[in-house]
Amino acid sequence: MDKITKSEFKENVTDYLKVLYRREVSEATQQQLFQAVSYAVKDIVVDQWMATHKAYEKQDVKTVYYLSMEFLMGRALGNMIINLSANKMIKEAIAELGLDLNSIEDQEPDPALGNGGLGRLAACFLDSLSTLGYPAYGCGIRYKYGMFKQRIKDGYQLEVPDDWLKDGYPFEIKRSEYAVEVKFGGYVAIRKDANGKDRFIQENYQSVMAVPYDLPIVGYNNNIVNTLRIWDAEAIDTFNLDSFDKGDYQKAVEQQNLARTICEVLYPNDNHYAGKELRLKQQYFFVSASVQRAVSKYMEKHNDIRKLHEKVAFQLNDTHPTVAVAELMRILMDCYDLEWNEAWEVTTKTCAYTNHTIMSEALEKWPIELFSRLLPRIYQIIEEINRRFIIEIQNTYPGDYHKIEKMAIIYDGQVKMAHLAIVGGYSVNGVARLHTEILKKQELKDFYQHFPTKFNNKTNGITQRRFLLHGNPLLADWVTSKIGNEWITDLSHINELAIYADDEKCQKEFMNIKYQNKVRLAQYIQEHNGVTINPRSIFDVQVKRLHEYKRQLLNILHVMHLYNQLKRNPGMEFYPRTFIFGAKASAGYRRAKAIIKLINSVANVINNDTSIQNKIKVVFIEDYKVSNAELIFSAADVSEQISTASKEASGTGNMKFMLNGALTIGTMDGANVEIVEEVGEENAFIFGLSSDEVIQFEQNGGYNPKEIFNIDQDIRAVLTQLINGFYSPENPELFRELYNSLLENNGGERADQYFILKDFRSYEEAQKKVGAYYQDEKAWAKSAILNTAKSGKFSSDRTIEEYATELWNLNKVKVEL
Numbered sequence: 001m002d003k004i005t006k007s008e009f010k011e012n013v014t015d016y017l018k019v020l021y022r023r024e025v026s027e028a029t030q031q032q033l034f035q036a037v038s039y040a041v042k043d044i045v046v047d048q049w050m051a052t053h054k055a056y057e058k059q060d061v062k063t064v065y066y067l068s069m070e071f072l073m074g075r076a077l078g079n080m081i082i083n084l085s086a087n088k089m090i091k092e093a094i095a096e097l098g099l100d101l102n103s104i105e106d107q108e109p110d111p112a113l114g115n116g117g118l119g120r121l122a123a124c125f126l127d128s129l130s131t132l133g134y135p136a137y138g139c140g141i142r143y144k145y146g147m148f149k150q151r152i153k154d155g156y157q158l159e160v161p162d163d164w165l166k167d168g169y170p171f172e173i174k175r176s177e178y179a180v181e182v183k184f185g186g187y188v189a190i191r192k193d194a195n196g197k198d199r200f201i202q203e204n205y206q207s208v209m210a211v212p213y214d215l216p217i218v219g220y221n222n223n224i225v226n227t228l229r230i231w232d233a234e235a236i237d238t239f240n241l242d243s244f245d246k247g248d249y250q251k252a253v254e255q256q257n258l259a260r261t262i263c264e265v266l267y268p269n270d271n272h273y274a275g276k277e278l279r280l281k282q283q284y285f286f287v288s289a290s291v292q293r294a295v296s297k298y299m300e301k302h303n304d305i306r307k308l309h310e311k312v313a314f315q316l317n318d319t320h321p322t323v324a325v326a327e328l329m330r331i332l333m334d335c336y337d338l339e340w341n342e343a344w345e346v347t348t349k350t351c352a353y354t355n356h357t358i359m360s361e362a363l364e365k366w367p368i369e370l371f372s373r374l375l376p377r378i379y380q381i382i383e384e385i386n387r388r389f390i391i392e393i394q395n396t397y398p399g400d401y402h403k404i405e406k407m408a409i410i411y412d413g414q415v416k417m418a419h420l421a422i423v424g425g426y427s428v429n430g431v432a433r434l435h436t437e438i439l440k441k442q443e444l445k446d447f448y449q450h451f452p453t454k455f456n457n458k459t460n461g462i463t464q465r466r467f468l469l470h471g472n473p474l475l476a477d478w479v480t481s482k483i484g485n486e487w488i489t490d491l492s493h494i495n496e497l498a499i500y501a502d503d504e505k506c507q508k509e510f511m512n513i514k515y516q517n518k519v520r521l522a523q524y525i526q527e528h529n530g531v532t533i534n535p536r537s538i539f540d541v542q543v544k545r546l547h548e549y550k551r552q553l554l555n556i557l558h559v560m561h562l563y564n565q566l567k568r569n570p571g572m573e574f575y576p577r578t579f580i581f582g583a584k585a586s587a588g589y590r591r592a593k594a595i596i597k598l599i600n601s602v603a604n605v606i607n608n609d610t611s612i613q614n615k616i617k618v619v620f621i622e623d624y625k626v627s628n629a630e631l632i633f634s635a636a637d638v639s640e641q642i643s644t645a646s647k648e649a650s651g652t653g654n655m656k657f658m659l660n661g662a663l664t665i666g667t668m669d670g671a672n673v674e675i676v677e678e679v680g681e682e683n684a685f686i687f688g689l690s691s692d693e694v695i696q697f698e699q700n701g702g703y704n705p706k707e708i709f710n711i712d713q714d715i716r717a718v719l720t721q722l723i724n725g726f727y728s729p730e731n732p733e734l735f736r737e738l739y740n741s742l743l744e745n746n747g748g749e750r751a752d753q754y755f756i757l758k759d760f761r762s763y764e765e766a767q768k769k770v771g772a773y774y775q776d777e778k779a780w781a782k783s784a785i786l787n788t789a790k791s792g793k794f795s796s797d798r799t800i801e802e803y804a805t806e807l808w809n810l811n812k813v814k815v816e817l
C-alpha cells in the first residue's frame, strides 16, 4: 500500500469539504472543517484497519471481547493523529491549509458513553490493546444520549442531554451485514425434535435487530487498528400491513417502541444500582448481540464449538454484562446442541469477571419476577446453574446452610449477578492490590475459600498517550528531550527521569512547564467560569464523580475551616491556594447535588471576600469530562485522593495526576497504596484511618461523631455554618441534610458513615504540610519530578500485558503495510 503524501492529504480534505458541504476551505465552518479533516484521517486509518483484520484472519488469532456497558472514549481526532505514524505529515498539511488543529479538535463532541472510572478504564484498555498489538474488540452500546452535560445555575447542577450524534460522527461505520436478532419476553416451550430430543423454544417474544457500528482504535505507530463495536437497536418489522392482517398491530407497535428505547440513554449512575427494567434490557441486548456475533465469527473458520475458548475470551467489565454466562450456555446448548456439561466446560473457560467496587449499594441483584419475565430462557438456565452450584456447596460444606444463603446465585427472590459471574467464569480480579485483598478477606470471602485459584489482582493503569503525550505536550516534549521517546510505548522508561530530580536547572524547567499549564487552565476557567485565578497559587484539585465515599465534603469543610482561620487571623502564614473541583452527580443523588451546591456557595462567599486578599479561591469547573480533564491534570500541583479507606477500589485519576507531576494528598486506599509505594511516602501526604481501622469501626457499628463535635470547636464552627445561613442566607436550612448526615443516625445509615469528622484533623495536618512544603521550591520540584518518574507502573500497557498473558492467553500480532 502506498503511503499517502501531504499534498494528497490536503486534496482529500478539500474534496471532502466539497462533497459533504459544497464548500471551499475559506468558506467552511469549523464544524465542517472538523468533519472533512476527520474523513481524511479516517482514510488513512481504514487502510490500517483492513490490514489489521486481514492479519488477524490469516494468523487465526485468539481475540478478547471486552464486554462493557460503558466506554468513556473522549475525543478521537487528536488522539488518532498522535498515534498515526503520519502524524507529522498531517499536522503540517493542516497548518498549510491555514487551519488551527486545536480549534478543529474542539469541534468534536466528546463521546461520553460512560460515567467515570470504569468507563474510562475500558477506553484506556482499548488504547493499550491496539498499541501492544493484541487482537481485541470492545463491545458496548451506542447510546443516543451519553453522559449528560452539566450546567451550573445559581450553584445547582442542571442536566442537559448530550446529543453527541447530532452532526454525525465521522469515525463510525455501520455494519448492517452483522446485524443479529435479540429476543425478549414470551415463554419457553419444550418440543421434541425429529430425534426425540427436547428443544427449548422461546415463543410469543418481542425482538429487535441489533445493528453494530464500528469505531477504529488506532495503536501507536504500529499500523494496528482494533475495533470498538457499539450496538444500536432497530425495529425488526417495518410497520407493515401484514401485521394488521394478522391482528399483530399491538405487537408491531410495541416492538418499534422497544427498539426506540433500548439505546436511548446511558444510566448516569455510578456505584448505585437502581433495578430498572430498561437497564436489564440494555445489558441483555448488547451482550446477546456481542456473544452471538463472536460465536458466529468463530464458527466461520472452525468446526468444533467445544474449542471456542482457544480463540475467544469474554472479559466482563463488572457485573453489568454477566448475562453473558447464561447467554453463551444458551447458544451452545440450543443452537449448537452441546450437552449441559460440555457447554459448562466451554463457558467457564471463556468468561472472566472484573470487580470494580465493594460499595454494597452497587451490587446488581434482579428480582426474579422481572428477570424471568424479560429473559425466560436465560432465567431457566441460571436456575439450573444455581441448582447445580448449591449441590456442590452442600457437598463441600455439609450442614452449613449459611453457605447457601451467602453464596447461592438465586436467593431471597433475587438473581445475584456477582455470584453468577464468579461461578460462571475462570477468573475473578480486583483492580488494585488492596481492593483484591479486601475482596478475598471480606466481601467475597466464601467464594475465595471455595475457588481460591480463580482470584487474582490486576492493578489498573492509564494510557500515557492520552494523558501525557496528548494532554500535556510541553511536558511530553521535555521528557523526550531528557530520556528519548521510548516512554511513549513503554512507560517503565520514565524512571530514567529520576536522575534529574535533584538537578536545579531541570527543576526550574519542570516547574516552568507546570506554570505554563496552570496559565492554560486559568484561561479555560476565566472563559468558562468567569473566575480569575492566580497561576502562582497552589492548584489543589479534586476531579472525579461526586460521591459521599470520595469525600468532596471533607475537602470543602476544610476550605471553610481555612477561611474561618484567615478571617480570625488575617496575618496568618498562608501560601495562596486555589481549590479546584470538578464532578458530576448522578441526577437522582440528592446529597451529592447538595454537596455541589455547597461548594459553589462557599466559592461565592470566599471568592468575593476582598479582605482575604485572594489567598483562597474556590472553583467548580462545570461539566468535567475527558477533554477538559487533559487540561486539568497537566496543571495540578496537588492531587486530592481522599476517599474513606477501603471504599475506592483503585482510582485512576490518582495515576493521571501523578504522571503529570502532582503530589498526592490521600488516604491509604485503592491504588494510592501502590502509588506511595512507588514514589515514596516522603513525596506524598498521607493521612487518615487505614482500611483495617475503617472496617473495624464498621464491624462495631460505627463511631460517635458527636464526641468530636462536642470537644472540637473549630469543627463545630464549620458544621454550624451549614445550618446558620452563613453560606446560604437566602435559605439557612439548605445544608441541613448534609449537617444531619454527619451527626445523626438515619434509619439503617450510621452518622458520618464515611468518617469525615474522624479524619478531619489528620487531613488538616496533611494540608498544612502541603502548604509548608510548597514554599520549599526545590524540595517541591524534586518531589514533582519524582512523581512523574515513578509513575511507570501505572501505564495501562502494563495492566493489559498482565491480562493478556495471565488471563487471556493472547499473542501479539505485527502488521506491515
Ligand code: 26W
Binding pocket: 115, 116, 117, 118, 119, 121, 269, 270, 271, 272, 273, 274, 318, 356, 357, 362, 363, 364, 431, 460, 648, 649, 650, 651, 652, 670
Ligand atoms: C449498577 C450501577 C453501577 C454503575 C457503575 C455500579 C457500579 C458502577 C461502577 C463499577 C463504578 C465505577 O466506575 N467503579 C470504579 O472503577 C474504576 C476502574 O476500575 C476504579 O478505579 C474506581 O475505584 C471504581 O470506583
